[in-house]
Amino acid sequence: MYYRQRGVVLGISVLLLSAAAYGQEISRGQIKGLDEQVQEIKSDVLGIAAELNQLEEKLLYPSNTQVAVFASVAGGETFRLDSVEIQLDGTPVAHHLYTFKELEALKNGGVQRIYTGNVRSGKHDLQVSVIGKTGGGADFKKSERFTVDKGVGPRIVEMSLAAQGITLTER
Secondary structure, three states: OOOHHHHHHHHHHHHHHHHHHHHHHHHHHHHHHHHHHHHHHHHHHHHHHHHHHHHHHHHHHHOOOOOEEEEEOOOOOEEEEEEEEEEEEOOEEEEOOOHHHHHHHOOOOOOOEEEEEEEEOEEEEEEEEEEEEEOOOOEEEEEEEEEEOOOOOOOEEEEEEOOEEEEEEEO
């Protein structure tokens, strides 16, 4: 009787171990398939999010009233940019404090979209204030006013920031 119980227990144990090993082989294949499906879903979600962002921008900022302001640092500049503030028609519309990574990107030729908004056609007062430090470590603050002429279509305004001053280009 003892040998019979021992045989039954041994048989059940072998059966359970072989079932577990078989289950692991199946689950590894299933896990690999699930991982691929998850990656496909992630890429689909990212694509949908990008499309939604574009649609949102078109709805919020129609091209006939859109103004976009971009900031860049003039080539060869040694000053450290701390912040930029933009006022459009006397109303503050953008204020940005720069991180080390953002400064490095701007010094390496990067461009930042600092403001996008809706304005009517016509002339608008744009005031740009820049705070930073010169290459020697002295504080500086520059503030300049420009007139932006907004036509019927979208308007792109590019600001090139330098220790000597700010230059503005309209497109």
